[in-house]
Amino acid sequence: MTPQVLGSLVDEQTRCIHYRTTLDVVAIKFHCCLEYYPCHQCHQEHADHDAATWPVEEQGAPAILCGVCREELTIRTYLDVTSCPNCRTPFNPGCRLHVHHYFEV
Template sequence: MGGMLYVPGMGRWILRLWIGAEAVGCPHYNGPLDMVRNMCATCGRYWECYLCHAEAADHPFGRMPVDAPFSTQCGSCGGVMAYGHERCSHCGQGFNPGCSLHAHIYYDL
């Protein structure tokens, strides 16, 4: 199930998907392959991006160990997996290869 969300600062609509009771969708990175969510080691929540986290959380993004088996979540099916996948190991959804440019923000490399 999904819906559209208007982001005034960007002057555009983005698609928000729902996994359980959580909305998934990022106003900062919202291309068709921007479907990965990373876990913050501090709060234990999955976030669409570090900018979404900075806007909503009261703490810096805590980097996860690179070998944590549940540090990444697919925004398409909600499946969890370890760092380093180019597509979801559960549903096959492809992930944005550009996400690796931000790996140092999310993981202790």
């Protein structure tokens, strides 16, 4: 079953009102609630709690959803690639600037 993505979505590929370029095709499962959101701003606006980052020792957890093929990636895999290993869709390189919102680094 494909995980549900919460937040202010604008399309089926997990783009949201905050990040909606052709490369913005990932959703992140938040450690605090284990729910997928397209971005930290969507979590802040829609969740009823503060966000918690994934600890370094849990980088093997599946917590990234490719919005194109719906493949779930581990955090470590996501941090090591620039595109989806399953469908080869490129990911937004600018997302690297925001990893501290989601993962301990």
